[in-house]
Amino acid sequence: MPASPPESGRQIVIAGQAVAYRLRRSARRTIGLTIDHAGLRVGAPQRARIADIEALLREHGDWVLAKLDAWKKRPAPEMLAVADGLAISAFGRPLTVRIAAASRAGGRIAGDTLHLAVPPAVDAASVLEKTLREHARRVFAERLALHAPRLGVPVPPLRLSSARTRWGSCSSRGGIALNWRLVFLPLPVVDYVVCHELAHLKEMNHSPRFWSVVEQLCPDWQALRVELRRRGRDLPRF
Known part of the structure; x- marks a missing residue:
């Protein structure tokens, strides 16, 4: 996970569908494909030809389209409702959030409790x-x-x-x-x-x-x- 080199936005047609992808070149030796909520990303060697990159994308076109469709259908993580009694985990350690009104914002972890001091005009x-x-x-x-x-x-x-x-x-x-x-x-x-x-x-x-x-x-x-x-x-x- 070294610092990201610049990415370029490109588009390819796979099975009649226009698919956008981000291309990142680096010192790697092979072409790699990653698909997540951000879409399709391609990692490629510095000297890899666009024609070779896109040939690989078409070769794996069914997989690319299926994965992109699955991510589109995947529900986004729900927004966390921060309230007194909320249960969270920090580095695998279960914690219960306790919120108290205060004049100054702050927080600390003590045992299995995460204490929050929240002024009236501040978002918990x-x-x-x-x-x-x-x-x-x-x-x-x-x-x-x-x-x-x-x-x-x-x-x-x-x-x-x-x-x-x-x-x-x-x-x-x-x-x-x-x-x-x-x-x-x-x-x-x-x-x-x-x-x-x-x-x-x-x-x-x-x-x-x-x-x-x-x-x-x-x-x-x-x-x-x-x-x-x-x-x-x-x-x-x-």
Whole structure:
């Protein structure tokens, strides 16, 4: 999940249907297809010809159209109604939200309770998001500090991300961004993302050598990647 290179918007006709897709070129060796709520994205080597890319899309046309149709029919995650007594999970830990009126907004986690102080004119959802972001930053920093020495690299600078389709990125300068919404996923899944981004400090690509570094840090990475894709589709929105 290195920092995204520029994407270009293109369109192809598959079985009589116009299909838009985003093309991202990188140092990868093969052409890869990804379909989610954002539509069709194609990852391709720097020198791959458009003709070859679109030939592959047509070859897998039935799969592409079926997946796009399934995502269109998939209901969007429901908006989270933030109210006293709401049950959420943070890094796999069940929490009950308790809201109290206050003159100043704030939040803290104590035991299995997430306490929110919410002034009358402030939206409780915004206070909850800020509290979860702060919690995520602390946990991300702890996980980076745990795993970076295992790879023999300094703990990198951390930035929180709100990207809709990316869980993390690693810049060419060695900084790592992690999506704060990972807070809603179990800690082992978060560790996979952390290890994935740390591995880019050694290999800024997705070559076999890169995946061997990931496996060194996270032996169960394949199962955790599947879980990330499955559970990441339905994270709360508010």
